[in-house]
Every structure is written in C-alpha cells, then in structure tokens.
Amino acid sequence: MEARVRLTGMVRHLIGEGECRASLADDAAVEDLLRALVERYGEKLGERLFRAPGELSGSVRIFVNNQAVTNLKQKLGAGNAGTAQISIVVLSPVSGG
Amino acid sequence: MLEASATNGKTDDVWIPSACRICYSHCAIRVHRVDGVVVKIEGNPDSPANKGRICARGLSGMMQLYDPKRLNVPLKRTNPNKGIGVDPGWVEITWEEALDTIAERLKKTRAEDPRKLLCAASVAVWDAMHVNLCFTTAFGSPNYFFTGAGTHCGNAEHLMSGVLHGAFTCQPDPDYCKYLLNFGVPVGCGAHYANNAMAQRLADARVNGMRHVVIDPWMGMAAEKADEWIPIRPGTDSAMALAMLNVILNDLGIYDVEHLKHHTNGPYLIGGDGHYVRHSKSGKPLVWDAASGQAKEFDDASVGDFALEGTYSANGVSAQPAFALLKEHVQRYTPEIASEITTVPAATIRRIAKEFAEAARVGSTIVIDGKTLPYRPASVVYFKGSQGHRHATLSAMAFELLGEVLGAANVPGATLGANSRSLGFPETGRPAYSPFADRDGLCAPGAWVTPDPPLPLRQSRKPEAAHFQDLVSTVCVCSPLIPFGMLEPEKYGIPYKVDMVIQTGSNLVTTLADPRVMERALRGAFVVNFNIFLDESAELADIMLPDASYLERHDIYLESMHSIVPTGWWHSTVAQPIVEPMYQRRPAQEMLLELARRAGMLGDMYSVMNVFYGLHEPYLLDPNETYTWEEVIDRRYKSLFGPERGLEWFKKHGVLSWPKKVEETYWAPFVKVRAPIYFEFLQTAGEDIERVKKECGIQEFETSDFQPLPDWKPCQSHVEPRKDFDLYCLYYRVPFHTFTSTYNNPWLDEISRIDPYVYNVTMNTETARKKGIADGDWIEIESAGTGVTAKGRVRVSQCVHPEVIAVGSGGGHWSRHLPVASQSEKGVCFEWLLPLNFDYVDTVSFNQDLCVKVKATRMAEQPRKTGTGWTVAPVPPGLLP
Ligand code: SF4
Secondary structure (H helix, E strand, O other): OEEEEEEEEOOHHHHOOOEEEEEOOOOOEHHHHHHHHHHHHOHHHHHHHEEEOOEEOOOEEEEEOOEEEOOOOOEOOOOOOOEEEEEEEEOOOEEEO | OOOOOOOOOOOOEEEEEEEOOOOOOOOEEEEEEEOOEEEEEEEOOOOOOOOOOOOHHHHOHHHHHOOOOOOOOOEEOOOOOOOOOOOOOOEEOOHHHHHHHHHHHHHHHHHHOHHHEEEEEEHHHHHHHHHHHHHHHHHOOOEEEEEEOEOOOOHHHHHHHHHHHOOOOEEEOOOOOOEEEEEOOOOOOOOOOOHHHHHHHHHHHHHOOOEEEEEOOEOOOOHHHOOEEEOOOOOOHHHHHHHHHHHHHHHHOOOOHHHHHHHEOOOEEEOOOOOEOEOOOOOOEEEEEOOOOEEEEOOOOOOOOEOOOOOEEEOOEEEEEHHHHHHHHHHHOOHHHHHHHHOOOHHHHHHHHHHHHHHOOOOOEEEEOOEEEEOOOEEEEEOHHHHOOOOHHHHHHHHHHHHHOOOOEOOOOOEEEOOOOEOOOOOOOOOOEOOEEOOOOEEEOOOOOOOOOOOOOOOOOOOOOOOOOOOOOOOOOOOOOHHHHHHOHHHHOOOOOOOEEEEEOOOHHHHOOOHHHHHHHHHOOEEEEEEOOOOHHHHHOOEEEEEOOHHHOOOOOOHHHHOOOOOOEEEEEOOOOOOOOOOOOEOHHHHHHHHHHHOOOHHHHHHHHHHHOOOOOOOOOOOOOOOOHHHHHHHHHHHHHOOOOOHHHHHHHOEEEEEOOHHHHOOHHHOOOEEOOOOHHHHHHHHHHHHHHHHHOOOOOOOOOOOOOOOOOOOHHHHOOOOOOOEEEEEEOOOOOOOOOOOOOHHHHHHHHHOOOOOOEEEEHHHHHHOOOOOOOEEEEEEOOOOOEEEEEEEEEOOEOOOEEEEEOOOOOOOOOOOOOOOOOOOOOHHHHOOOOHHHEOOOOOOEOOOEEEEEEEOOOOOOEEOOEEOOOOOOOOOOO
C-alpha cells in the first residue's frame, strides 16, 4: 500500500518539504509508517515524534484518512483501496501566559 | 452580512449579540448600532456567566473603535535606525505591497530555516493569538510567545493548577465556599479570570456568610472588600503559608486522612535520595500497606490501608511516606520565624491557620444532585503577586498544600480547577476531556491552553527554541528569557538566530521588564506588527498593519478559557463584527491566513487548525481547498455543537449554554488521579535539566529550586545590600485597564484621573513622613535592579505596607501616537524599574520576579503644572536619544 503523508509543524527544518509518500506492507500500521519516516529522515525526527520508545509525544497528532488516531497499532490501509492519506502535526512548544 | 432593521425612521437600529474582547474574560455583550454607528454596549443577559454585566472597559469599547489615533493604513519604516523613542519615519503603503513584502520574507526564511521566525501575541487579542500560534506551527518554528502583561503571568500558578487541579487556573467555589484565603488575587474584583461573572457570585457568597481574608502588601481591589486585610512584606507570603501548614499539621493535627491516602501521593514511599521507591519490575511507585505489612505498587487493588507515617524497608532501602516527610519538613517554619520574615504577627498566623483548617470541616459531606460528596468549604487562591517572585514555584506549592492537606480541592466549597473536566454538550458529547493519570498515577490535565501541559513530564532537550522551554521542561507558559535566546543563541547552542518577528497586538517593549533588553532583541530582526495603535513597540517595527478591533471582526470563542466560572453553566458565545472594518483596517486572523496562502503554506495552516480547534469530520479543513475565516469558525461551531449550530445560529442567538454536571465541577471523587503533595517529578526534571546542561556546556538555568517540598527563600530584593534602597516597589492590577492596551481610551482615562492612586505612586503615610515626603509631592524612584530612575507623584495612604511603593500597572506610556496615554502625569511604567535577567526569574516556571528594591527621594525641584500637564518626562531621561 501507499501512504501519502503531510508532515506539518516542528519538523520542517528536518524534512524540508512537508509532503512525502511511503510504500508499506498492505497491513501496515501507524507505527510502521512512523518507523519508515524515522529511517528516512533520521533519529532527530524520532525524537520529535516519540516521548519514549513506542510512546507518542504529547505534541504529536496523527490523522489517518481524516480520523484522529491515538493507537499506534491501528492499520493504515483498511477500506482505502491501497492508499492512505496521513496528516501528522507536530505542535510547537509554546511560550506564553 | 449583519442584520439590520428599520425602526423610528432610522435605516438601521439594531442590538447585536457578541463578546467583549478587551480582556480575556470575553463577557457576552449586546451592542446597539444606529445608522451604522455603535452607540451603546451592554452585558448580554442571556449569558449564564456575566448575566448581563460588563465592566468599565466593556462599556467604553466604542471609544476604542472610534479612537481618532487608531492605526488605519499599512505603514513601512524609512529610518533604518531602530530604537526606543526613534522616529521610524513611517510612510503609507498599500496592503498589496505590505503583504507581498512580508510573504517574500517568509518564503526566504522558511526555505533557509523556519525556526528563524518568532511570533508574539497578546492575550488581550485572544483570537489572533491562536491563529498566530497555528501560523507559527505551520511555518515550522518553535518560537511562539504570547504575553499578558508581558511576562507577568501566573506561570507557577498555572503549573500547580495543572498538576493539582487538572486545569490551567483555579477559582474558589463561589456556591459553597465559606472561607476564602486570598493571597493577593483580585478575584471577582476587577482583574482576574471571568471577572464580571465571579464578581456577582463572590458578592453573593459574602452575603451568604463567606469570610474573605486577603494577604497582600497593598490593599487592592480584593482587600478593600474583604473581612480582613493582612499587610505582608512582598515576596514572603509563602513563609506565612508554610507556618500555617506547620500549625495545621503539627499543632492542630487537622488533615484529611482519607483524601491524603486515596487522592494524593501522600502514601508513596520516598527513599534517601528523595525519589520514589519503585517496584523493581513495573517501575511504579511503592506504598506501604499497613494492613498486610508489605510494600505494594500504588495502584495495587489489594492495598488495605495506605500508611501515611512511619519508616519502612522497601526494595532494600529505608523509606518514609511522602506525607510524613512533608509534616516533618514544615516544622522548621514556626509562626515566630515566619513573623520575622513576613512582618505578620505570629498570633495572626496561628489564628488564620486555625480559622482556615476548621472552616474546611474535614470529614463532612454534602449531597448535590443526589450524589454524596466531601464538603470542604475553604479555598486558597493566589496568582501573579504572591507567586510573582524568584522562587515562584516553591511559593505556589506552599499555597496549594494548605488546601490539599485538608482535602479542599475540586470538591464542593474548595478551590476548583477552572474547567478541568468536560463531558461535552449533551447532543454531541463535545468538547470532552478529563484529567488523567500519568504513569505514576499523578494528575495530568485533559485540556491545556498550549501543547505543553506540565504533566506528563517532558524530557529536557538541548535548547532549540529561543524561549528555552525545551530545556526547562517544567515551563508550561511564558518565558521572559526569550530576548536572551534571540540575542545570544550561540551561547546556548541554539543553531540559528531569530531574524523575523510577527506580532499580533503585543506591546513587548512595555510589558517584558526592562524595555532596553527587548529593544536590543528586536533591533536585529525584520519586525511586522498587527496593531490597532502605534504603541511603543511600533518604534521597533519595520511594517505596521492596521488590525480590526473586536467590534469589527469575527473571532473564535474558546470555551475552555472563557467559560471559566467553575460552577453553574457551560456557555459558548458568538464573537461577531458590529460594523465592517473602517478605513483600511483588516482583521489579523484573516491576514495571517492570507500571508499563509502567499507564502505557500495554507495547507499546513489548515492541518494545524484542524488539530488546534478540535475539528471533526465532516468539518475538517481540506489542505487542498481554500476557506474564509468565517467558514473556519462555522466548521468549528458545527464540530462542537452539530450541524444545526453553525456560525449563523450563533449570530442570531448569541449564546449557547447548558448546565455543568456535578461530575464536571466537583470532579475529584469521580476521576482516579492523585495530586502531588510531594513534588518528586520536579526533582526528576531538575536532574534531567542538569544532564542536558552538562552535555551542552550551559551555565545558566540553575536547578536548586527543583525540590520536592516547598521552602521560603529570599528573592534578590530581600538580599539587596545597599541600605538606602529601603523600599520594595511593586505594581498592582488596575480594574479598569487591561495591561497597557487601554490607556488611550478617554473614558477610562477619566476614571483613572478621578481615582486618587492609579496615575500616582502610593506610599505608606508614616514612611513618607519619615522621608519628608508629603501627599502630592513628586519623587524620584531609583531601581536597585536596573539603575533607572523614574518619577512619580506620591499619594500617601495607610493602605499600603510601610516598606512598599505601589504603582498602578500599565501606565507611563511614551508613544507620541497615544496622546491621551502619553502624558507625564499618567502613571509610571513599572518595567523601567524591573530587571530582566536570570536572577529575577524562577527557574522552574520562568515566572518573572515582580518586586524590586528602590530608593525614593523627594525631587529637589518639584515639577510645575502647565496647561498640558506636568513638566516631567514620561520616559526616564537619558533613555531617549
Ligand atoms: S471583564 Fe473584560 S471582557 Fe468583560 S466587559 Fe470587562 S473588559 Fe470586557
């Protein structure tokens, strides 16, 4: 299956362009996609995405086919004819009060 | 389009519902427009929050709308020299030229390194603040900064509210509280959250027998209406709180054992290293089960009796329950020692401790809506003043523990997290959030104003943002240290230099302590400001863009902040324009979206807005489409309240409200989380920061305050060695001004002139007499911290502590484009006196220390009154070229 990914937020300086595609196994889950992205863009991206191994950072939000996802085990491709639209938003730490 | 109706021969005579946005209370209003002109603003009686009431600022909103000194056209600077008091040489440009110029800069910066952009916003322009945040995030920069009165935020209060109440801030329960212990907060008196809403409710509470005791160096708005005012030396409130805690725990022996065992980390075992003793496999904190005589994981259902006292052996180490350590720790704070520190008599400390502890009625219950709940009608509140010091977090801890040991938190009568828990609008179940347990069982907020709540604790990282919140992971709100990240990034290993700044509404130069520091930081950047006036910060801008005021624009109303009355009803209020934007004014929200489009990042902006505004299918913004700002607002309303209640519904009806459930307001008995009474996570965070500092070779950000139990420690002002700097200077919030943003409003100016104190500085009568200063004299106030001397006219009063000079906040303007505000008798800009450096910042929360030692002397030559005011420079001499 193919994942079309829009990566937004505090990762732009790591990845350059905000959109990419990834080819994954048909039964790939969110965690497989994230692993593939970290392999492609480096461990610095991993530090942004994960708080601890397997634990998503509090400032990361993921949408798969427009549905918010919190379970990294969720499959990407279900019911989507082999293509999943993914949006990953990495929120900036904020200063204010 | 706005609705219009023809009556009385007029073409247009309508009352339109909206929300006041002069401060962040966002009261519901109805605005009378006749023939296209706003003629009156009233409170909207349909709102269950402000119930038809508004304050002086709200009433005067049309004076801001029609202020002849409003910025009406885009401007660009022609003078390359930037500085405070330097004329930028403004020339008018078109919006096209302005937007194109900015968009080109944005594209270049984004291609080079998006982190070079810093965006700043003001809570006084709340809505643009959030669009600005979305813009920064979509751009790919970590450098977003929002300010109230600059850094004078309740950082430590927000941190503690998050971990103890699961909310951004707290309020006393106005429905059931019988004893309000108030460390200097003008709650319900003019300048705190949900201002008008709480004013009525707390007035009713007083009528119903609530005792209100205020501890404050200055008899401010709360103290003047209280049962008792206790003047205290600035920066010492926590010493009084710790002594009260000692009296309560060790002398009176009053504490809520059931609450401590089941709803706090009081039973967690602490080893000799100050950390939790953890289970060898699961890593969970251990407790001692007195029933079985064994150490068990804190969430083991078989624990029969959580031990709160004693010494035990667990995992091969000797350990004590956290509560036992707290009880022992506070013994050093006797009322006599605290009296030396605070100037409050020891007998008073003992009496207030006893009154408060007894008022909490530990063990009592109450039935509300058929549910039996603990009843603790005693509440502690604190905010900017009492926690606005070098050791802010330790102070906030002390205040919180007074209520927490009595079980007086998030139950009827107690201190309540403001909107900790929402079960959602009944028809949609949205928004839904609730405090939840982190891995140690502690309370993590379900909703937070920024993406970084205090818990779950983040790992410290090498600084990448100019505000250092990645390094100091406990900071969950504002950073006064941001100019240092801008000025010397290489010193802290920040791999770029901020070279572009976009501000929406914030007046950074007059609200961030010593104005000279921000002046230096902004000099090196290309600065774009959206503002309704040419204020002091405009002097550092390259392009000024005329923003629309709240009566000219649509806003998104964020329920989690504005429905901040803790009891009663949830509500969402429309925020719509009453007139079209005049001249060339345009709303910053819409222009930020337009800039995103021109910079080629609109899709990214929508992706972030989907997250930030909690949009749901089918209302998610498609990154490949284009939406108007009104369409975004419509989608948000529908995401929350269903397809029937979009923007049009809100424009017509004004307010949507529904009752709060007991499980939302008094959530503590319903949610399985524990509040820390021992702040082990701070010790962990401090050690983590030290690790990163060592890796990066950073000297600053010392971590001695990252300790698990509170202490009183002296601030810089307490250890000032020069004896002639013998007074503490502090500022207080003025109920009829919002930070610095309202001083050009002629109606508010009139009230300020009638008030004897706001535009003057207040000194204790006896202190003034000893210094040979009389009421009405002009004095020079020299700051020990900045070396700057300001001038002020003295009013003497017994309503201020003898060691204090009190200054009204937000005055002392100097922009020549604010002719009402910028006059020599219109107050003192406190920031000139307040240093901006690491010694004046709480390293745990980044709270700015707000008091400074000064020397006050009567001016040898007294200024004369002339036709245009006093012959005194509004800016300290020598600071203007
Ligand atoms: S309290 Fe704030 S929002 Fe309410 S009327 Fe006053 S200025 Fe407006």
